[in-house]
Amino acid sequence: MANACKYTVGLVQMCMGPDPEANFAAALDHIRAAAGRGANIVCLPELFRTQYFCQREDPRLFDLAEPVPGPSTAKLAEVARQTGTAIIASLFERRAPGLYHNTAVTIDASGEIAGLYRKMHIPDDPLYFEKYYFAPGDLGFQAVDTVFGRVGALVCWDQWYPEGARLTALAGAEALFYPTAIGWHPAEKEQYGAAQHDAWQTIQRAHAIANGVYVAAVNRVGFEPDQAQGDVPGNRAAGQGIEFWGGSFVADPFGRIVAKAALDAEEILIAEVDPGLIEETRRNWPFLRDRRIDAYAPISRRFLDPARKRSKDGDSK
Numbered sequence: 001m002a003n004a005c006k007y008t009v010g011l012v013q014m015c016m017g018p019d020p021e022a023n024f025a026a027a028l029d030h031i032r033a034a035a036g037r038g039a040n041i042v043c044l045p046e047l048f049r050t051q052y053f054c055q056r057e058d059p060r061l062f063d064l065a066e067p068v069p070g071p072s073t074a075k076l077a078e079v080a081r082q083t084g085t086a087i088i089a090s091l092f093e094r095r096a097p098g099l100y101h102n103t104a105v106t107i108d109a110s111g112e113i114a115g116l117y118r119k120m121h122i123p124d125d126p127l128y129f130e131k132y133y134f135a136p137g138d139l140g141f142q143a144v145d146t147v148f149g150r151v152g153a154l155v156c157w158d159q160w161y162p163e164g165a166r167l168t169a170l171a172g173a174e175a176l177f178y179p180t181a182i183g184w185h186p187a188e189k190e191q192y193g194a195a196q197h198d199a200w201q202t203i204q205r206a207h208a209i210a211n212g213v214y215v216a217a218v219n220r221v222g223f224e225p226d227q228a229q230g231d232v233p234g235n236r237a238a239g240q241g242i243e244f245w246g247g248s249f250v251a252d253p254f255g256r257i258v259a260k261a262a263l264d265a266e267e268i269l270i271a272e273v274d275p276g277l278i279e280e281t282r283r284n285w286p287f288l289r290d291r292r293i294d295a296y297a298p299i300s301r302r303f304l305d306p307a308r309k310r311s312k313d314g315d316s317k
Contacts, residue, residue: 004276018227041175044218088153153179154177204217214250
């Protein structure tokens with residue numbers, strides 16, 4: 001069960017090569033190294049087993065998916081038991097024939113699966129063709145108890161949405177973990193790169209402040225080419241690859257960055273989560289207390305069309 005004790009999180013910022021088994025072995029070594037440095041909860045980057053295959057649309061790549069629970073969760077559970085750590089890992093889940101998800105699994109220190117989260121927001125951008133591979137999540141936003149504390153896992157594109165962060169915090173999460181795969185398009189980096197990175201960091205710091213929680217974003221790092229082979233029918237784009245910008249970080253409930261990794265190197269980031277600081281921060285910035293839950297119903301609409309008339313009771317028609 002969750003408790004009020006401090007605990008330590010470890011973020012594994014790593015490069016991915018073309019061999020999934022080599023990536024997996026490296027990830028397990030990084031988990032052991034993080035545990036050796038005192039980490040209680042270790043989080044891996046998004047889809048850490050492989051290079052970021054969503055740069056192209058290729059039906060052969062569905063073969064990378066696996067059941068959850070399955071072989072990867074079994075190996076991760078073994079390492080969790082050996083090291084006494086909880087592990088958050090993003091996997092390409094094969095749920096059924098033709099049905100796949102981008103899924104974050106939380107494995108407790110006992111080796112048991114504590115929670116399953118399926119990525120809710122699915123992007124469809126140049127070199128990020130995730131809608132081709134992943135169905136939207138259907139498990140909602142959630143927090144789960146580990147032996148160290150109550151945490152929530154979201155995935156990459158989710159990190160831009162305040163609604164997801166809010167609902168996960170309202171479920172009791174003390175820390176929001178965002179396994180991530182984000183980087184620069186080579187042609188855009190010079191003009192937009194600094195602003196893109198700053199926006200990514202700023203929005204997540206805002207989640208920490210608005211909800212009075214810790215935010216831990218763990219990114220992959222290094223250049224990954226588009227590995228498309230041959231003329232694949234339906235392949236929408238053969239790009240120039242992506243330079244994943246690393247920059248993994250932990251922000252405290254005041255939005256202060258308490259640990260940050262380099263933009264261009266593998267690194268294990270270690271930071272402390274203090275539930276007492278959450279309590280102190282929320283007492284002074286009582287955003288949850290002052291929420292007007294009676295006034296937020298319209299947020300469930302796609303858009304509030306200003307041209308539509310309003311009924312007498314104030315509901316848009």
